[in-house]
Structure formats: structure tokens, C-alpha cells
Amino acid sequence: MLEIKEAAKKVGMNENTIRYYTDQGLVPSVKRDANHHRLFDQASLNWLIGDHRMRAAGMSIRELRYYVKLCLKGNSTVSERAQIIDQLRIKVDQQLKAAQQRAHFLSVKSQIYHDLLNHHRTKDVLNPGTWKNN
Structure with a gap:
């Protein structure tokens, strides 16, 4: 059994995060010693x-609490857990697409700035202060 400091080091997490997770019921196998200190076995580390x-991956604490409860119920919840993961994957894919669009926008803008610098152009088309209303 490991105390929280050892567990944190072993799993590469912050002790405060571990305390929060255990307080939220996300580590059902965590034990307590006589002084109420948390004790972690391999199941708790898992x-x-x-x-x-x-x-x-983007799961909220509320969602994760529910997911843990489903895991504890066993194989009868595999279908529901799969649906949760599928929904999370869709959400992550949407976030990735939005991030790629932002990255593309910044790449285009960066290229225009570098063109301005490299060709010594004086018209700064990216400055909203120089735009004319159409």
C-alpha cells in the first residue's frame, strides 16, 4: 500500500488532484489507515x-463519476460505456476540427505578415484600422 505522496509519484499526478479524485468517488478502491490517510494499492493506481x-480526453468530473459507477457494475454496462466513449470521441473530433481551423487561419495570417516584411510592402491589409467599409 502506498501513501498519497508515493502514489502521486508513481502515477505522475499532483497530490491535490488525487485528493480531489478520491473525494469525488473516482477511486473506489482507495483505503484509509487508522489516521484517515489515503492508502493506494494497484487497483487504486489503475x-x-x-x-x-x-x-x-475531455470528460467532466460529473461524467467521470457516472462512468466509474458504470464500471463498478461490470459487463452489463459495456454498451452504455461504449456510447459514452463514442459521444466523447465526437466531441473531441469537433474540438480538433475547430483547432485545425484556428491553426489554418493563423498560418494564413502569418504568411501574409511575412510577405509584407519580405517584400517591404507598406499596405498592411491585416490591420483592421486600415480596412475600408465595402
Whole structure:
């Protein structure tokens, strides 16, 4: 059994995050010693890693709490868990598409700025202060 400091080091997470996750019921296998200090076994470390990955993928704490409850119910919830993951994947794909559009916009804008600099042009078409109303 590991104390929180050792568990944090082992899974590469912040101790405060681990406390929060355990307080939210996201680590159902966590134990407590006589002084109420958290104790982590391998199952608890697995929950922490899984929780951390789901949060990194964009799952909210509320959604993750529900997902953990489903996991605890076992194989009878596989279909519902698959739906949750599929919905999260759609959300992440939409966010990725939006990020790619922003990156493209900035690439185009950057190229125009570099063209202005390289060709010593004086008309700054990217400055909203120089735009004319059409």
C-alpha cells in the first residue's frame, strides 16, 4: 500500500488532484489507515490512471463519476460505456476540427505578415484600422 505522496509519484499526478479524485468517488478502491490517510494499492493506481486519462480526453468530473459507477457494475454496462466513449470521441473530433481551423487561419495570417516584411510592402491589409467599409 502506498501513501498519497508515493502514489502521486508513481502515477505522475499532483497530490491535490488525487485528493480531489478520491473525494469525488473516482477511486473506489482507495483505503484509509487508522489516521484517515489515503492508502493506494494497484487497483487504486489503475483507477487514478484511468481517471486521469479520461479527464485529459475531455470528460467532466460529473461524467467521470457516472462512468466509474458504470464500471463498478461490470459487463452489463459495456454498451452504455461504449456510447459514452463514442459521444466523447465526437466531441473531441469537433474540438480538433475547430483547432485545425484556428491553426489554418493563423498560418494564413502569418504568411501574409511575412510577405509584407519580405517584400517591404507598406499596405498592411491585416490591420483592421486600415480596412475600408465595402
